[in-house]
Amino acid sequence: MTADAIRICGVHKRFSDLEVLRGIDIEIASGQTVAVLGPSGSGKSTLVRCINLLENIQGGEIKVGSTTITPKGIESGGRVLGSRDVARYRTNVGMVFQSFNLFPHLTVLGNIIEAPVQVLGWKKKDATDKALALLEKVNLSEKANVYPAFLSGGQQQRVAIVRALVMEPNVMLFDEPTSALDPELTGEVLKVIGDLAIHGRTSIIVTHELGFAREVADKIVFMDGGKVVEEGPPAEVLDNPKADRTRAFLRRIA
Amino acid sequence: MSFNRIWTIFYENSDLLLQGLWITIQVSLIAFVIALIAGLILCLGTISRTRLIRAPAVLVMEFCRNTPILVQLVWVHFAWPEIIGVTLTPWQSAVTALALQSSGYLAEEFRAGIESIDRGQVEASQSLGMTYTKLMYRIVIPQAVIRVLPGILNQFVTCFKSSSIISIIAVPDIMYYASLIVSQTYLPMPVYTIVALVYFLLVMGISHLMKLATRGLPNFGYFHTRNAPAGGA
Numbered sequence: 001m002t003a004d005a006i007r008i009c010g011v012h013k014r015f016s017d018l019e020v021l022r023g024i025d026i027e028i029a030s031g032q033t034v035a036v037l038g039p040s041g042s043g044k045s046t047l048v049r050c051i052n053l054l055e056n057i058q059g060g061e062i063k064v065g066s067t068t069i070t071p072k073g074i075e076s077g078g079r080v081l082g083s084r085d086v087a088r089y090r091t092n093v094g095m096v097f098q099s100f101n102l103f104p105h106l107t108v109l110g111n112i113i114e115a116p117v118q119v120l121g122w123k124k125k126d127a128t129d130k131a132l133a134l135l136e137k138v139n140l141s142e143k144a145n146v147y148p149a150f151l152s153g154g155q156q157q158r159v160a161i162v163r164a165l166v167m168e169p170n171v172m173l174f175d176e177p178t179s180a181l182d183p184e185l186t187g188e189v190l191k192v193i194g195d196l197a198i199h200g201r202t203s204i205i206v207t208h209e210l211g212f213a214r215e216v217a218d219k220i221v222f223m224d225g226g227k228v229v230e231e232g233p234p235a236e237v238l239d240n241p242k243a244d245r246t247r248a249f250l251r252r253i254a
Numbered sequence: 255m256s257f258n259r260i261w262t263i264f265y266e267n268s269d270l271l272l273q274g275l276w277i278t279i280q281v282s283l284i285a286f287v288i289a290l291i292a293g294l295i296l297c298l299g300t301i302s303r304t305r306l307i308r309a310p311a312v313l314v315m316e317f318c319r320n321t322p323i324l325v326q327l328v329w330v331h332f333a334w335p336e337i338i339g340v341t342l343t344p345w346q347s348a349v350t351a352l353a354l355q356s357s358g359y360l361a362e363e364f365r366a367g368i369e370s371i372d373r374g375q376v377e378a379s380q381s382l383g384m385t386y387t388k389l390m391y392r393i394v395i396p397q398a399v400i401r402v403l404p405g406i407l408n409q410f411v412t413c414f415k416s417s418s419i420i421s422i423i424a425v426p427d428i429m430y431y432a433s434l435i436v437s438q439t440y441l442p443m444p445v446y447t448i449v450a451l452v453y454f455l456l457v458m459g460i461s462h463l464m465k466l467a468t469r470g471l472p473n474f475g476y477f478h479t480r481n482a483p484a485g486g487a
């Protein structure tokens with residue numbers, strides 16, 4: 001698997017009059033992990049949602065591997081591609097949501113094999129074998145035939161991560177993956193992300209977990225008011241922040 | 255008038271009444287099956303992102319819901335021949351009018367069900383690379399149907415009860431025969447009491463069966479429970 005590099009150039013995003021992203025520039029080398037920190041409303045979640053086109057951008061462009069996202073959608077060779085190409089692009093970009101978003105009418109296994117079988121056209125047996133192998137890695141083998149409602153939040157999020165990983169994406173996006181969890185359950189999810197999910201992939205993790213960000217990230221990006229305030233290696237940004245805004249934020253949540 | 259007298263009148267006319275009842279059941283069942291299909295199509299029209307599809311679908315749905323069944327019945331039977339040049343038999347008009355009325359309500363049931371599905375379900379499906387058609391068919395509609403099934407079954411009961419007016423265009427249903435018997439015996443009280451009892455017992459029976467059926471629905475530990483287990487997605 002060759003991970004894709006991500007290049008975000010001058011990205012703007014507005015929700016009617018509210019400008020949420022005001023010219024974002026971030027470069028992420030292939031295989032790198034970036035942790036995005038910042039206060040609520042700083043545009044972190046919107047940024048990752050723009051990368052897999054759950055939101056359209058209004059200015060700038062995002063390059064993921066050979067794909068370019070512009071305000072018109074996905075473009076290739078100057079041509080705007082259709083919704084099927086958007087769907088195909090998304091199979092390469094895994095997303096983990098704050099609220100898990102598992103499908104309640106499918107079992108754990110059903111959740112995981114749904115997209116490989118229905119979207120990628122895998123044989124059900126191949127998808128099941130792969131799903132069970134991944135479930136074992138996240139210690140949830142015995143829950144394969146259970147419905148999501150019977151799992152704890154931490155277990156649900158681990159299933160959601162496996163559901164994204166089974167597609168073998170080159171890029172993983174995490175939108176506050178532990179914010180809806182009790183502190184007790186946070187650890188098990190962070191361990192799966194750190195040990196399994198980000199390996200060999202370009203990853204963006206929106207998080208408030210400073211210790212985790214320091215441990216797994218190659219780069220920290222601190223955002224505020226729709227702009228990147230500061231970015232750099234974890235030791236630099238977390239221990240010796242240059243901007244006053246970063247210092248104030250870190251002091252408050254540390 | 256004694257209970258015995260009511261029973262005797264029922265016994266003497268049971269052939270006619272049961273014949274009428276069979277027509278009532280036939281008309282309401284066929285109308286409802288048509289309404290299920292038409293309702294789903296109407297619903298998909300009303301949530302379409304294309305205005306050219308959405309606007310007429312909403313108009314048709316609102317028309318079906320906001321005109322009385324009696325008016326629809328006589329309109330279909332007496333006005334359609336002139337408006338669209340289609341003349342229907344009384345039986346066909348009855349099925350059409352009942353299907354029209356029910357499809358409007360069913361479309362609204364389906365729409366409410368689909369819109370009650372959390373936006374996160376759609377986003378998760380999209381982020382896994384599903385197209386709109388696939389995510390509706392695999393993720394949204396299965397969840398929506400389970401949620402609205404009790405409402406859909408209730409609509410059948412309404413359709414069944416509404417069918418009692420189709421005798422006004424001379425469809426030989428149970429009410430039609432009841433009126434016929436009254437005109438011969440001059441005994442409205444026992445005859446209409448019998449009809450009321452037949453409807454009451456049948457509708458009670460159907461409702462009870464529906465309750466049993468919805469109780470047997472797959473629950474997934476989530477649907478139809480007020481208190482979903484903690485952390486329910």
